[in-house]
Amino acid sequence: MASLNIEATRNQARALLDSRIKSVEELVQARQRVTDLKEQLAAAERDDKRAYVKATRDGWNPDELKKLGLEPAAAGRRRKAQAKPTETPTPSTTDGQEN
Numbered sequence: 001m002a003s004l005n006i007e008a009t010r011n012q013a014r015a016l017l018d019s020r021i022k023s024v025e026e027l028v029q030a031r032q033r034v035t036d037l038k039e040q041l042a043a044a045e046r047d048d049k050r051a052y053v054k055a056t057r058d059g060w061n062p063d064e065l066k067k068l069g070l071e072p073a074a075a076g077r078r079r080k081a082q083a084k085p086t087e088t089p090t091p092s093t094t095d096g097q098e099n
Helices: 006-057 062-067 073-077
Strands: none
Touching: 006 062, 006 073
16 A cells, blocks of 8 residues: 655645635625625715715706706616515405305
């Protein structure tokens, strides 16, 4: 039986783990980038809303802004909530007897 070299085995195991760790690091970096971009988008949308309100306070009416292609941002980005199907109640008998 061949003798095992503990140091060589440890190095091989560490190399395997390092490649797995690298993929997790890349995933964490990608997720962090998504989080950062979502925060930037939220900030940009808040700025856009403030600018729209300021424009209307400065005398622009919504129809004029719309003609300029500047509709309220919320109108184009609003997500409709998916309606949950309502359950129809099953008919119950009032006298406690089944037909």
